[in-house]
Amino acid sequence: xxxxxxxxxxxxxxxxxxxxxxxxxxxxxxxxxxxxxxxxxxxxxxxxxxxxxxxxxxxxxxxxxxxxxxxxxxxxxxxxxxxxxxxxxxxxxxxxxxxxxxxxxxxxxxxxxxxxxxxxxxxxxxxxxxxxxxxxxxxxxxxxxxxxxxxxxxxx
Amino acid sequence: xxxxxxxxxxxxxxxxxxxxxxxxxxxxxxxxxxxxxxxxxxxxxxxxxxxxxxxxxxxxxxxxxxxxxxxxxxxxxxxxxxxxxxxxxxxxxxxxxxxxxxxxxxxxxxxxxxxxxxxxxxxxxxxxxxxxxxxxxxxxxxxxxxxxxxxxxxxxxxxxxxxxxxxxxxxxxxxxxxxxxxxxxxxxxxxxxxxxxxxxxxxxxxxxxxxxxxxxxxxxxxxxxxxxxxxxxxxxxxxxxxxxxxxxxxxxxxxxxxxxxxxxxxxxxxxxxxxxxxxxxxxxxxxxxxxxxxxxxxxxxxxxxxxxxxxxxxxxxxxxxxxxxxxxxxxxxxxxxxxxxxxxxxxxxxxxxxxxxxxxxxxxxxxxxxxxxxxxxxxxxxxxxxxxxxxxxxxxxxxxxxxxxxxxxxxxxxxxxxxxxxxxxxxxxxxxxxxxxxxxxxxxxxxxxxxxxxxxxxxxxxxxxxxxxxxxxxxxxxxxxxxxxxxxxxxxxxxxxxxxxxxxxxxxxxxx
Numbered sequence: 001x002x003x004x005x006x007x008x009x010x011x012x013x014x015x016x017x018x019x020x021x022x023x024x025x026x027x028x029x030x031x032x033x034x035x036x037x038x039x040x041x042x043x044x045x046x047x048x049x050x051x052x053x054x055x056x057x058x059x060x061x062x063x064x065x066x067x068x069x070x071x072x073x074x075x076x077x078x079x080x081x082x083x084x085x086x087x088x089x090x091x092x093x094x095x096x097x098x099x100x101x102x103x104x105x106x107x108x109x110x111x112x113x114x115x116x117x118x119x120x121x122x123x124x125x126x127x128x129x130x131x132x133x134x135x136x137x138x139x140x141x142x143x144x145x146x147x148x149x150x151x152x153x154x155x156x
Numbered sequence: 157x158x159x160x161x162x163x164x165x166x167x168x169x170x171x172x173x174x175x176x177x178x179x180x181x182x183x184x185x186x187x188x189x190x191x192x193x194x195x196x197x198x199x200x201x202x203x204x205x206x207x208x209x210x211x212x213x214x215x216x217x218x219x220x221x222x223x224x225x226x227x228x229x230x231x232x233x234x235x236x237x238x239x240x241x242x243x244x245x246x247x248x249x250x251x252x253x254x255x256x257x258x259x260x261x262x263x264x265x266x267x268x269x270x271x272x273x274x275x276x277x278x279x280x281x282x283x284x285x286x287x288x289x290x291x292x293x294x295x296x297x298x299x300x301x302x303x304x305x306x307x308x309x310x311x312x313x314x315x316x317x318x319x320x321x322x323x324x325x326x327x328x329x330x331x332x333x334x335x336x337x338x339x340x341x342x343x344x345x346x347x348x349x350x351x352x353x354x355x356x357x358x359x360x361x362x363x364x365x366x367x368x369x370x371x372x373x374x375x376x377x378x379x380x381x382x383x384x385x386x387x388x389x390x391x392x393x394x395x396x397x398x399x400x401x402x403x404x405x406x407x408x409x410x411x412x413x414x415x416x417x418x419x420x421x422x423x424x425x426x427x428x429x430x431x432x433x434x435x436x437x438x439x440x441x442x443x444x445x446x447x448x449x450x451x452x453x454x455x456x457x458x459x460x461x462x463x464x465x466x467x468x469x470x471x472x473x474x475x476x477x478x479x480x481x482x483x484x485x486x487x488x489x490x491x492x493x494x495x496x497x498x499x500x501x502x503x504x505x506x507x508x509x510x511x512x513x514x515x516x517x518x519x520x521x522x523x524x525x526x527x528x529x530x531x532x533x534x535x536x537x538x539x540x541x542x543x544x545x546x547x548x549x550x551x552x553x554x555x556x557x558x559x560x561x562x563x564x565x566x567x568x569x570x571x572x573x574x575x576x577x578x579x580x581x582x583x584x585x586x587x588x589x590x591x592x593x594x595x596x597x598x599x600x601x602x603x604x605x606x607x608x609x610x611x612x613x614x615x616x617x618x619x620x621x622x623x624x625x626x627x628x629x630x631x632x633x634x635x636x637x638x639x640x641x642x643x644x645x646x647x648x649x650x651x652x653x654x655x656x657x658x659x660x661x662x663x664x665x666x667x668x
Binding site: 091 | 609627635658
């Protein structure tokens, strides 16, 4: 079983931190507007923002490590095997012969860390695309080519 | 009648299309003129101007749309050209066409025309629509596309045996009206009128009840209003009764709503399932149904991803069942599910299922999920009920009485457990689920897509997991997820599923 690139933890941390910052800011603005208006104060000023900020901060610190710890994958001869999830643990078997097409994609944050993700599309309906994040660009391309080779050989 | 060669030339739609489109445009005129019709004295120029503008724009558009529409069927593709300003040129490769559906609603039937919907494997939505062509033409299009597909598949079409023959052009010309061709075929399953009506009687759809209720709500705000509304006076005793005992009146209202919805269900079934018939030909399932709206379609057998059986409480008591086939890429409105049997006895359904998916055989025993699932369902539902009702009762006192529902949760959880199970043989995975409405999925091993094992925090504490086998075209409200089996069993089940899946390919590769 293989693990993701450790750098993915930084990306997840940045994403969570951004999200925490945005929601805290929104709640802060809401509370400030409410505080200076003549509407009655609902609860202790700053409580809502504080709660949002603290829970956001703790998940920013804890979630990436845990998520990384539980993310495992393996490209075997005939299937792609994925294991992930902190609370809800999900194990997925994607038979390679079921793969319709493959994408390697990279967003702006991932580009900064030279990471990318492999997206595997099947005809299934629950999630017609299975995403494998946190791969080095060359690694993602190699995986894609390996899978592609299998699909092409299998078709013949 | 046109010969086969004429399909290769550029075709136009049936001239009656024009008249039909004009007729369809008429209601819009009436809506626009509505203010004027209501009070003819008023000088409401706005609606007159709107009608004039609409007439100046819309009517020529109808003409233009008709005259600019062309289609052509060659051996390789169907070409549809349309568009008034922007010409659109669409080419649909013959080999990608999966289904040609012929639909006739009321208006087209009066004019002897039909709508032809061309569906392909690639996209969920209908790729091309010919609206409208004559009925004969529609059937010819279907036959010719089918024969082209046969030719492409095996260039030596003569050796294809008698099944391939009826797709040949000569046959099409011989049978002038192919619409009657299917009547000679022995149907796999057909519904008598009685059966059609029974289908409606047995379906207990909350949807129609909701409609009936909202109608009652509309017309029944206050008994006095009704009385005034129908102010002939003969309703007066009823209104008095309603005021005397509102409870009785409410119950009577519910009975009226339920029977209205019941009757609606019967009528809907009559319209939809009248003369329902399925039959097999060329490894395809053909379907024909409808009273006011006729529809016909085909499903290639190899496109069938799963069979789904469902039965509500009433149907189960009387040994009835409905069967759907799950297909990929067909009619998105049906969520990839097509009804193959609106109502049939269990044995009939099993027979038809056997013909559609030959390895099919409903297993005698299903493996039950873990008994712990009862406990989990009880805890979850009780929490849910409390979580919704307690805050609600803070705002609306009577909601607290809703907590009585908690008394029924154990019963629900036990029913849920009793009907939940799975069975796997070398060819198929069967999953059984449902509390009030029971479902059985029969999924051929070779149609598996992706296999999932999931375990939430609470499941892990009890050593449980859920297993889900994804198939193409699945979805909707109920899914064949196997919830709460012991983790070791789950692992074993997934491993066995996957092994059989792999074997189904290696064996088919070695035989062919």
